[in-house]
Amino acid sequence: xxxxxxxxxxxxxxxxxxxxxxxxxxxxxxxxxxxxxxxxxxxxxxxxxxxxxxxxxxxxxxxxxxxxxxxxxxxxxxxxxxxxxxxxxxxxxxxxxxxxxxxxxxxxxxxxxxxxxxxxxxxxxxxxxxxxxxxxxxxxxxxxxxxxxxxxxxxxxxxxxxxxxxxxxxxxxxxxxxxxxxxxxxxxxxxxxxxxxxxxxxxxxxxxxxxxxxxxxxxxxxxxxxxxxxxxxxxxx
Amino acid sequence: xxxxxxxxxxxxxxxxxxxxxxxxxxxxxxxxxxxxxxxxxxxxxxxxxxxxxxxxxxxxxxxxxxxxxxxxxxxxxxxxxxxxxxxxxxxxxxxxxxxxxxxxxxxxxxxxxxxxxxxxxxxxxxxxxxxxxxxxxxxxxxxxxxxxxxxxxxxxxxxxxxxxxxxxxxxxxxxxxxxxxxxxxxxxxxxxxxxxxxxxxxxxx
Numbered sequence: 494x495x496x497x498x499x500x501x502x503x504x505x506x507x508x509x510x511x512x513x514x515x516x517x518x519x520x521x522x523x524x525x526x527x528x529x530x531x532x533x534x535x536x537x538x539x540x541x542x543x544x545x546x547x548x549x550x551x552x553x554x555x556x557x558x559x560x561x562x563x564x565x566x567x568x569x570x571x572x573x574x575x576x577x578x579x580x581x582x583x584x585x586x587x588x589x590x591x592x593x594x595x596x597x598x599x600x601x602x603x604x605x606x607x608x609x610x611x612x613x614x615x616x617x618x619x620x621x622x623x624x625x626x627x628x629x630x631x632x633x634x635x636x637x638x639x640x641x642x643x644x645x646x647x648x649x650x651x652x653x654x655x656x657x658x659x660x661x662x663x664x665x666x667x668x669x670x671x672x673x674x675x676x677x678x679x680x681x682x683x684x685x686x687x688x689x690x691x692x693x694x695x696x697x698x699x700x701x702x703x704x705x706x707x708x709x710x711x712x713x714x715x716x717x718x719x720x721x722x723x724x725x726x727x728x729x730x
Numbered sequence: 731x732x733x734x735x736x737x738x739x740x741x742x743x744x745x746x747x748x749x750x751x752x753x754x755x756x757x758x759x760x761x762x763x764x765x766x767x768x769x770x771x772x773x774x775x776x777x778x779x780x781x782x783x784x785x786x787x788x789x790x791x792x793x794x795x796x797x798x799x800x801x802x803x804x805x806x807x808x809x810x811x812x813x814x815x816x817x818x819x820x821x822x823x824x825x826x827x828x829x830x831x832x833x834x835x836x837x838x839x840x841x842x843x844x845x846x847x848x849x850x851x852x853x854x855x856x857x858x859x860x861x862x863x864x865x866x867x868x869x870x871x872x873x874x875x876x877x878x879x880x881x882x883x884x885x886x887x888x889x890x891x892x893x894x895x896x897x898x899x900x901x902x903x904x905x906x907x908x909x910x911x912x913x914x915x916x917x918x919x920x921x922x923x924x925x926x927x928x929x930x931x932x933x934x935x
Contacts, residue, residue: 503934543735544742551755551815577743577757585739592737598932600918601768701765701880708770718770719851725766 504541509590510565515651519617520583521557521569524594529564532556534624535603535696535724538568538596542581552578555620555698555724556597557652559627569651571617602724606632608693611686611716612640613707615699618726619651622698626661635660639686643679643703662686682710690715698724751809751819753926759816765880766814768914772850772900774884779849781831781868781885782903788836792903795884798868801826806867806890811926813893823877823888825869828861828904837862837906844904845911846887846896854898854913855922856889861904865891868901893924893931 511523534556541551558567572583586592604610604625612622619642629638639660644650645667656663664684669677675684680703689695695716697707704725711721749758782792793801804827811817837858844861847853860866867888870877877883882899889896895915916922921930929935 542737542740542742544740545736546742547736548742549755550742550757553814581737581740590738595932598919601914705771705880712770718772721770723768723770725764 504593504595506591507566507594509586509588509592511567512586512588515569516649519569519571519651521567522582522586523558523565523567524592525565526594530597531560531562532566532597533600533603533605534559534628535621536597536599536624537621538566538594539598540568540578540582541593541595542578543593550577552576553598555624557620557623557627559624559631561631569617569620569623602696602698602722604628604694604696606634606637609637609691610639611689611692611695611711612638613680613685613695613697613699613711614640614642615680615703615707616644616649617651618642618697618699618703618724620698621724622696623652625696626656629660630658639689639692641680641684641686643684643699643707680707680710682713685710685714692716693720695721696724697721699726701725749819752817753811754929756811756815756817756926759818762816763818763881764812764814764816766812767880767899769850769852771880774849774879774900776884779884780903781901783831783835783906784903785844785906786838786841786908787832787906788838789834791831791835793831798826798831798885799870801830804830804867805871806869806888808890810890810894810897813895813920813924813926813931817926822873823867823869824871824874825867825885825888827864828866828868828887829864831868832862832906835906840908841906843907843910845907845913846898846904847902848898848900849902850900852898852900852914854887854896855911855916856892856896857910857923858906860889860892860896860923865889891925893921893926895920896924 506527507524510525513521537553537555554568557569614622641662643664647670665677776795779795784790805824807822809819869888870885887898887901
């Protein structure tokens with residue numbers, strides 16, 4: 494337990510100051526917080542939409558940006574079919590809009606770049622792990638971390654211009670880029686870093702099926718289950 | 731700070747035909763049942779499985795898988811609500827009422843809360859009145875079939891009138907206490923009681 498009771502503060506207003514497309518189905522929203530609060534890599538925010546008659550819908554989204562003093566956070570949102578909140582964010586929100594947010598939330602799936610960690614993400618599960626990778630790079634401690642991300646095709650990879658480095662591995666399950674040495678296929682033992690057993694903590698994020706498969710591989714490589722922290726993405730609209 | 735009273739352009743299509751069984755801020759997940767767990771799904775052998783009541787009770791008691799199945803069965807039909815905003819309506823679970831188990835162990839004077847603990851090391855805290863009076867179960871059947879492991883099988887706690895993180899998967903027992911003691915999510919900022927109709931999602935709600 495790193496930081497107990499980390500829900501800080503009530504709802505606040507945030508201004509959309511940047512929108513960036515990551516993939517055909519994912520966008521990153523930069524939000525300027527009215528009352529900035531420093532988050533930990535891995536935490537999430539709740540976004541709440543309110544209709545004129547008071548009807549509300551809210552969903553949680555992981556922070557993709559590393560903690561910094563900018564007073565802003567970045568949330569990457571996958572557009573889910575029929576997703577009331579994600580489709581509104583994708584289809585309606587423009588620069589300058591105000592959104593109601595609450596956070597940062599979560600004290601378990603967090604990493605402060607002070608001990609070795611292995612990060613394993615599937616698809617949109619990369620988002621909280623990206624905050625961790627960015628934090629490690631920002632602190633000059635890339636040596637502490639290895640990120641393995643599995644995506645179906647090259648077009649599904651978030652943050653692709655930023656990912657490359659000796660501390661990252663991208664695995665393609667359905668279609669790999671031309672010239673790839675590794676044929677497309679599910680995440681396997683050989684895709685995980687050999688030294689992952691030395692990691693103090695493994696962070697696994699993705700769909701439930703991916704999270705279970707990735708956890709099993711880590712256990713096979715000798716990582717104790719108590720060292721594996723899992724965040725599963727259910728359909729959450 | 732002034733928070734915008736409503737979100738520009740948001741009409742809220744989720745409200746059309748909204749089911750009155752949905753607490754505020756929840757949506758109907760339909761046939762899906764999202765899996766949300768912070769831990770690796772554990773392997774639990776029925777031969778070594780147990781459910782134990784300890785702490786402030788007259789007779790601390792532990793049941794094996796066969797022993798707990800020999801108790802009078804009890805079931806729940808109704809709705810469940812996850813703090814991540816999905817609800818699942820009209821589901822059924824079978825198992826044994828926690829009243830039966832607490833009745834055998836005998837609640838001692840001064841008891842006010844329980845801390846539920848699991849075979850995977852997870853904990854969650856509950857006030858005693860929320861787990862007595864026909865409001866809590868240990869369940870192993872879902873819709874008449876064995877509860878799948880990813881949903882907490884072989885057996886989980888079921889406290890359906892509170893947010894579902896209180897219904898601890900892979901339940902191993904409850905410790906009866908004379909005070910409230912924050913469990914796993916509660917130490918991590920989630921509400922100590924978690925009533926979905928009051929939207930008690932986080933500490934301070």
